[in-house]
Amino acid sequence: MAPHGVRFNTVERPSRRDFLKRIGLTAGALGGATLLGISRWDKGTQEVQGPRSERVSRDYRVADTTAADRVDFAVASNTPNQATLVQNAILALGGMSRFIAKNDVVVIKPNIGWDRTPLQAANTNPIVVAEVVRLVLDAGAKRVIVTDASCNEPNRCFTRSGIWKAAHDAGAEVVLPAPQLFRNMRLKGELLDEWPVLRTLVEADKLINVPIAKHHNLSRYTGAMKNWYGSLGGRRNRLHQKIDLSIADLATFLQPTLTVIDATRVLLRNGPQGGNVDDAADKHTIVASIDQVAADAFACELIGQSPTEVPYLALGESRGLGTVHWKNLRHKEV
Amino acid sequence: MTALASQVSKRLFHEVRVRLFPKRAGSGIEPRVSIQVLVWIRRLVQAGSLILFIWFLLRTGFSGTFTADTERVRVGLPVEGFLMADPFVAAMTLLSTRTVYRGLLWSLATLAVTMVFGRVFCGWICPFGTLHHFTAWLFPSRYGKGEKRVNSNKTHPARQRVKYYLLYAFLAASLAGSAIGGMFDPICIAVRSIGLSVLPVAHYMTRAAGDAAALTNNATVNAGADAAQAAVQSALLQNKPFYYHHTWFIGILFIAVLFMNRVIPRFWCRVLCPLGAFLGTFSRFALFGMEKDHAKCTDCNLCLVHCQGADSPQGGVKWRQDECHVCLNCENACPEDVIKFRFLPNRKSAVTVPDVGRRTAIASAAAGAALIPAARVADVIDTNYNPFVIRPPGAVVEKEFLEKCIRCAECMKVCPNNALHPAFFEAGIEGMWTPILIPRIGYCEPSCVLCGDVCPTGAIQKITEEQKLGIGQKPISIGTAAYDQGRCLPWAMATPCVVCEEFCPTSPKAIWVEEVTVEKRSPEADPSGAPPKRVHLTVQRPHVDPSLCIGCGACEKVCPVQDKPAVYVTNIGESRSKTNVILLDGQDYNKGHST
Numbered sequence: 001m002a003p004h005g006v007r008f009n010t011v012e013r014p015s016r017r018d019f020l021k022r023i024g025l026t027a028g029a030l031g032g033a034t035l036l037g038i039s040r041w042d043k044g045t046q047e048v049q050g051p052r053s054e055r056v057s058r059d060y061r062v063a064d065t066t067a068a069d070r071v072d073f074a075v076a077s078n079t080p081n082q083a084t085l086v087q088n089a090i091l092a093l094g095g096m097s098r099f100i101a102k103n104d105v106v107v108i109k110p111n112i113g114w115d116r117t118p119l120q121a122a123n124t125n126p127i128v129v130a131e132v133v134r135l136v137l138d139a140g141a142k143r144v145i146v147t148d149a150s151c152n153e154p155n156r157c158f159t160r161s162g163i164w165k166a167a168h169d170a171g172a173e174v175v176l177p178a179p180q181l182f183r184n185m186r187l188k189g190e191l192l193d194e195w196p197v198l199r200t201l202v203e204a205d206k207l208i209n210v211p212i213a214k215h216h217n218l219s220r221y222t223g224a225m226k227n228w229y230g231s232l233g234g235r236r237n238r239l240h241q242k243i244d245l246s247i248a249d250l251a252t253f254l255q256p257t258l259t260v261i262d263a264t265r266v267l268l269r270n271g272p273q274g275g276n277v278d279d280a281a282d283k284h285t286i287v288a289s290i291d292q293v294a295a296d297a298f299a300c301e302l303i304g305q306s307p308t309e310v311p312y313l314a315l316g317e318s319r320g321l322g323t324v325h326w327k328n329l330r331h332k333e334v
Numbered sequence: 335m336t337a338l339a340s341q342v343s344k345r346l347f348h349e350v351r352v353r354l355f356p357k358r359a360g361s362g363i364e365p366r367v368s369i370q371v372l373v374w375i376r377r378l379v380q381a382g383s384l385i386l387f388i389w390f391l392l393r394t395g396f397s398g399t400f401t402a403d404t405e406r407v408r409v410g411l412p413v414e415g416f417l418m419a420d421p422f423v424a425a426m427t428l429l430s431t432r433t434v435y436r437g438l439l440w441s442l443a444t445l446a447v448t449m450v451f452g453r454v455f456c457g458w459i460c461p462f463g464t465l466h467h468f469t470a471w472l473f474p475s476r477y478g479k480g481e482k483r484v485n486s487n488k489t490h491p492a493r494q495r496v497k498y499y500l501l502y503a504f505l506a507a508s509l510a511g512s513a514i515g516g517m518f519d520p521i522c523i524a525v526r527s528i529g530l531s532v533l534p535v536a537h538y539m540t541r542a543a544g545d546a547a548a549l550t551n552n553a554t555v556n557a558g559a560d561a562a563q564a565a566v567q568s569a570l571l572q573n574k575p576f577y578y579h580h581t582w583f584i585g586i587l588f589i590a591v592l593f594m595n596r597v598i599p600r601f602w603c604r605v606l607c608p609l610g611a612f613l614g615t616f617s618r619f620a621l622f623g624m625e626k627d628h629a630k631c632t633d634c635n636l637c638l639v640h641c642q643g644a645d646s647p648q649g650g651v652k653w654r655q656d657e658c659h660v661c662l663n664c665e666n667a668c669p670e671d672v673i674k675f676r677f678l679p680n681r682k683s684a685v686t687v688p689d690v691g692r693r694t695a696i697a698s699a700a701a702g703a704a705l706i707p708a709a710r711v712a713d714v715i716d717t718n719y720n721p722f723v724i725r726p727p728g729a730v731v732e733k734e735f736l737e738k739c740i741r742c743a744e745c746m747k748v749c750p751n752n753a754l755h756p757a758f759f760e761a762g763i764e765g766m767w768t769p770i771l772i773p774r775i776g777y778c779e780p781s782c783v784l785c786g787d788v789c790p791t792g793a794i795q796k797i798t799e800e801q802k803l804g805i806g807q808k809p810i811s812i813g814t815a816a817y818d819q820g821r822c823l824p825w826a827m828a829t830p831c832v833v834c835e836e837f838c839p840t841s842p843k844a845i846w847v848e849e850v851t852v853e854k855r856s857p858e859a860d861p862s863g864a865p866p867k868r869v870h871l872t873v874q875r876p877h878v879d880p881s882l883c884i885g886c887g888a889c890e891k892v893c894p895v896q897d898k899p900a901v902y903v904t905n906i907g908e909s910r911s912k913t914n915v916i917l918l919d920g921q922d923y924n925k926g927h928s929t
Contacts, residue, residue, distance in 0.1 A: 115781055115839075151837065153750045153779055154573055155396050159407065160781065179574050180544050180563045217847070218832055218874070237833040237894045241823065275841030 055186040055193070060207040060257040061290060062099055070094055073294055073331040077285040082264045086131040089260065089288035092332040099257050100139035100206055107204035108132055108172065109256075111211045111227050112148035112163050114273050115156040121267045121280035123157065124212045126166035128262040128286065132210055133170035147175040147200045148230045149182075151273075175200055182233035189249030191242055196233035201254065209256040209292065213263040213283075213299040215271030219243045221300040221310045222272050224259045224292040225251040225321075248315035251292060255321065259295045261287040263302045293322025294329055358636070358669040365666050369675070373666045376457065380464040387416055387461035391529055395571030396750035396784055406799060408787050412437070414744050416461065416521045417790040421445045421616075422501075422609040423522075423740050426515050427791050429508035430737035435792040445616060452620035453613045456603055457642060457659030462520035463603050463610075467642060470595040478596070486599060487641040489654055491689050493598075493605050494644060498690045501611035503702030510706035511733065512764055513791070516740025518608050523588070526767065529747035530578040530756060531585035537575045540566045571750075577775055578746065579755035584767070603659070604644050611688070614656035618686040622660070624653045625679040631672045637664035647673055653684045706764065714762030719914070721904035723761045724771040724885065726754055727778060727810045728786040728797040731910045738793035741767035745785035745794055751776035753887070754785060769794075771812065773887025773903050778812060780839040780886055804884075809840070813885025814907035814916065815878045822900035824873040828854035832874050834889035834901050844882035845889060845901075847874035880907055880916050 014022070064070060074092035076085040090096055100106060110124035118125055129146060136144050146167040150157040154176045158164040167174050175181070182196035201207060211227035218240055219226060228250035229236060239246040263285040267274045274280060283302050289295040293316040297307040307313050307324050317324050355370045390413040417423055418437035421444050428434055434441075444455055456463050478486055504515025516522045540563050547559035567573055578584075594601035603610050624647065631649025638648050645657035647664035649672050665673040710716060715732065726745055729735050746754040746769055753776035756767040769785070771778060783802055786794040802810050815834075823831040838845040849872055856867040878901075885903045893899035907916050 115779055153396075153782075155571075155750060156407070156779060156782065176573060178564065178567055179541060180548075180560050183548075217835055218830065235894065235896065237892045240831050240833045240836075240894070241829050243830070270841060270843060272836060273839060275839060279841070 053186055055188040057188040057253045057255070058202050058207070059255045060204070061255055062206075062257055064098075069330065070098075071330050071332045072291060073287075073289040073298075073326050073329040075285060075287050075298065075331070075333045077283070078334055080264075080282070080284050082125055082127040082262075082286075083131040085264065085284065085286040086128055086260065086288075087135070088334045089286040090132075090135055092334050093258075093288055093290075096135040096139035099208075100136055100141050102140040103142040104140070104205040105143045105145070105203075106136045106141045106206045106208065107145045107147060107200055108136070108167075108208045108210055109148060109201060109227065109230065110146065110163055110262075111214075111230065112154075112157050112161050113151040113230060115152040115160055116274065117160055118162050118265070119277050119280070120274050121212065121214065121265045122272065122274045123161035123163065124210050124262045125264050126162035128260070128264060129163050129210055130166040130170040132208060132260055133167055133172040136208070137171050141206075144172040145175050145200055145204070146172045147177070147198065149177040149198050149233060150230070177233070179233075187249060187253045189246075189253060191245045192239075192249040192253070195236075198231050198233065201231050206257040207254065209254075209259045211259075211261055212266070213261055213287075213302055214267035214274070215269055215279075215303050215305075217271060219247065219310065219312065221296070221303060221305045223261050223296045223299045224256075225296055225312060225316060228254050244312040244315055247312040248319060248321075251312075251316055251321055252319055256292060257290075259287075259289050259292045261295050261299045263287060263299050266299075266303050268303050289326070289329070291322035291326070291329060293317055293324060294326035297324040298326050358667065363669060363671060365668070369662055369665050373662050376661060379458045380467065383459045384461045384464045384468075387524065388528070390415060391525060391533075391747065392569055392571070394525075394529065394744060394747045394788060396748070396782070397571050407782065407784070409748065409784060413748075414742075414788050414790040415440075417525070417740070417742055417744070419444045420519065420521050420609060421448075422504075422519055422612045423513075423516065423742075423791065425505060425612060426508040426513045426740065427738055429505055430511055430513050431734070435738070435790070437790065444613075448613045448616050449619040449621075451622045452617040452655060452658055452660045453610065453643070454660045455613055456607075456610050457661040460520055460603075460609075462524040463600070463607075463659070465524070466592065466595055466600045466602050469592050470599045473596060475596040478599070483599075484635045484638045487638045487644050488648075489644050489646045489651075489657065490604075494657060495688075495690050495694070496605050497607050497611040498614070498688050499694060499698035500606065501608040501615075502695050502699040503705070504608055506699040506702035507706050508737075510703045512706045512709075512736045513738060513740050514705070514736075514764055515608060516742060517767060518606065519740060519742070520602070520607050520609050522740055522742040523591075525747065526741065526743035526756070527584055527588035530581045530743055531588060533570055534576050534578060534581070535585070537566050537570055537572065541575045572752070574752075576752045578752075579770075579772060579775075580758045581756065583758070584756065600642055600644075603642070604657070614688055617656050617658070620655065620686075622675065622677050623655055623679045623681070623684060624658070624665075625674045625676060626653060626683045627672050627674075628683065630670045632670055634669065636667040636669065637673060640664060640667045651683075654689070655684050655686045656688045709762055709764035712762060715764065719905075720760050721906065722770070722772075723757065723765070724773070724813045724887070724903060724905045725908065725910065726769050726771060726785040726794045727802055727812050728783065728795040729769075729793060729812075729910055730795060731912075735768070735793050735910075736764060738791045739768045740791055740793075742790065743767070743769075744788040744790065745769050748784045748788045749776065750782060750784065751779050753778050771887065771903075773890040774899065775891075777887035777891040778885075780884065808909070809884050811884045811907055811909045813887075813903045813905040814880050814883045815844070815885065815887070815889050815901050815903050817876065817878065818898075818900045818902065821895050821898065822876070823895070824852075824875045825900070828852045828871065828873060830873050831894065832876055833892045833894060835874070835876050837888040837892045839886060839888055840882050840884055842882060844879050844884070845876050846879060847876050849873075850875055876901070883907065 074089045076088035110129045112123050114122040116122035133144050183199045185197045186194050211223050213223045216222040225247050263283045265282050267280050269279040287295045313324050393411050394413040418440045421441040424438040424441035507514050544559040544563045547555045591602050628649045640663035642661045643657045643659040645654040753771050754769045755772050757765050757770045786796045819825040823829040835845040853868045887903045889901045890899050
């Protein structure tokens with residue numbers, strides 16, 4: 001029948017089926033909304049913070065299996081060639097194979113904080129970084145990653161420091177900091193608790209700290225321990241208010257397998273960023289140690305600071321991170 | 335087997351042929367092969383041009399690589415190429431500055447092509463035009479079919495004149511000293527909208543998805559999300575999601591003008607585009623054009639169904655050469671061989687000059703010319719200049735800057751620190767979408783000169799690292815930092831800090847510290863009821879040396895006083911201005927003139 005021929009019975013009641021369907025739909029929608037509301041109900045009371053994750057630290061030091069007369073602290077200063085200095089210092093410690101096992105994933109953390117060139121001595125020297133990469137690969141590492149959370153724009157820092165090219169040419173993966181690489185972690189610190197941490201640094205098998213020795217206007221000296229500022233994201237500029245305590249906390253959080261301080265060319269003034277080549281001076285020295293406090297104690301004298309005037313060193317020693325008296329370690333100077 | 339293969343291949347060949355070159359309705363006469371092929375070449379050129387444009391836009395940034403030169407960093411590609419080939423930009427800046435800046439001479443090539451082939455730039459090359467063409471094809475209106483579509487593609491003189499009036503107004507405004515017409519230039523709009531709105535929104539969404547993925551604690555999901563973010567970061571050359579001041583407005587305008595294709599196909603190109611109007615003015619010289627054999631026309635209107643420019647291709651009326659995008663769809667569609675494109679056509683059925691009323695034209699030019707003085711007496715440019723309008727390094731003095739800046743946003747896209755932003759009303763209505771530096775979002779990297787590197791008009795000069803850093807000369811300053819001593823930790827709260835001093839990039843540092851012994855009150859009440867104890871401690875209080883400060887804003891960016899920084903930059907002391915100065919020294923008004 002044509003549509004206009006259809007007659008609607010306007011007084012007919014809905015069928016039972018129709019009635020049940022409509023009642024059911026209404027009840028279902030209302031029930032669903034009620035369930036959702038009740039299940040997500042915020043009663044407005046400030047709940048006590050629930051159980052939080054563990055506060056953690058990462059200790060990358062290796063148990064020593066080498067001879068009892070092993071050297072734990074080495075200084076090389078016998079040549080202006082940066083690569084040779086690194087080789088000599090590591091050799092004096094017994095070679096890289098003492099620290100690196102076959103198929104290790106090794107992360108190398110230089111200081112790539114600033115948009116500066118090598119001559120300005122604000123970042124670790126690229127040749128030093130590349131040499132450490134080579135030694136680690138030679139020792140049988142599966143992957144070597146070079147990374148840092150820069151202060152200036154990371155692309156510029158990694159490029160102009162020369163580290164991107166040098167590390168890549170030496171066979172490392174260069175990882176620039178990006179938001180997804182940071183993860184909130186609870187640090188086992190006296191001052192520092194929850195901070196975004198550069199994941200790459202805590203997801204390694206071995207971690208090698210390769211800082212540069214520099215003047216720092218607030219902490220007087222920056223080298224190994226202070227280099228861990230570059231493990232954090234977020235607004236880390238707040239840390240300056242208690243710089244010594246935060247450095248000690250970070251050095252407790254990350255204890256590296258090995259520390260190699262680049263003092264081939266150091267920044268004597270206007271640190272940590274420098275800018276003027278006259279503020280830097282050649283020292284032709286590489287310090288390598290399993291003790292980050294001792295390495296810092298030695299290197300800070302190279303920039304004309306006394307370890308006793310760098311409070312975080314004493315803090316580190318009192319926490320058992322190492323010793324300020326590097327001579328007490330079995331040491332070797334070449 | 336071979337029989338089957340040959341059958342399949344025959345079938346495929348047939349399918350491709352009828353799809354690429356469909357038979358025409360009506361008489362069934364095949365269109366000329368040359369036209370069928372040209373239409374496909376046009377589509378490929380359009381796609382290629384749009385891809386090239388997007389690729390240039392993506393490459394507009396600092397791609398640090400291990401192969402990059404460590405001393406000098408440049409973009410290395412002519413990423414501003416489409417702007418340099420834009421004759422409307424060249425004409426505006428020619429009128430405002432009486433010069434044609436560097437690569438803008440390439441716009442002569444576009445003009446030359448127009449004077450031979452007509453507005454092929456609009457139909458074949460313009461990436462914004464292609465975007466409209468594509469949008470109108472992808473999202474056609476449900477209602478815009480059949481007769482309605484035919485009607486919508488007929489010439490509507492009243493609305494299609496608007497673009498000419500805008501052109502006259504903007505050119506007159508240029509003559510009055512402002513390249514404000516860049517707000518309406520299609521290439522500028524494309525760079526600005528996609529670069530500052532579409533791409534950052536995509537980046538933001540990827541980041542948000544990554545955050546959501548992190549909650550799953552699933553390694554595979556996380557790795558996928560990380561890879562997606564890394565891909566976006568390397569595609570955009572931005573290592574974190576970028577933010578752009580008030581860019582929601584730019585985004586909404588972009589969506590709105592694309593949406594208009596549903597109401598009037600290629601609304602932008604037909605009604606508003608001043609570049610299209612500029613090329614339309616010159617298309618009268620074109621040697622290539624349409625001839626019509628009206629007698630053959632059966633009024634089937636198939637030409638109008640496919641017309642892009644609304645330029646009256648149908649029989650019985652005159653073809654509007656200045657409106658035609660030379661897409662060649664009409665000839666391809668015409669089943670009766672009415673329409674023929676050829677060199678040196680007879681012009682019996684063509685109108686070659688724009689149809690604009692002289693009075694309205696004069697009135698719109700006058701309005702454009704009057705807009706600029708009106709904007710300037712509104713007390714924002716010369717007097718009562720906003721202290722936070724910090725211009726990029728190498729920017730020329732404000733008056734000249736407004737003559738040159740076309741608001742194309744190349745500088746904002748290229749800035750690796752996300753420091754440059756489109757102004758809203760900070761620089762007055764005339765300065766809308768011109769670049770300003772917002773140090774709290776990003777500071778100016780001292781060794782970076784990329785904004786000037788990509789500026790197509792010289793509003794930001796192509797400075798060298800030596801000029802910017804001041805190697806053997808005075809560095810380029812974009813402002814000066816000042817302390818809010820009531821908020822500064824060592825100044826007001828007896829707390830060590832000086833992150834500002836650490837980040838100050840000049841050498842010697844423009845921020846210097848003074849060691850002072852200050853009192854600090856214990857936060858605990860003394861149990862005896864005596865006032866809380868006080869201790870003495872030494873803090874370093876920062877100071878700015880205005881003679882060294884370059885206004886880069888690194889101090890402001892890193893100040894830990896999160897909400898309202900205790901050190902902030904204003905544009906006082908900017909190198910480009912002889913009047914916006916603090917210091918008496920070093921201001922030699924006779925500099926550069928022989929005495």
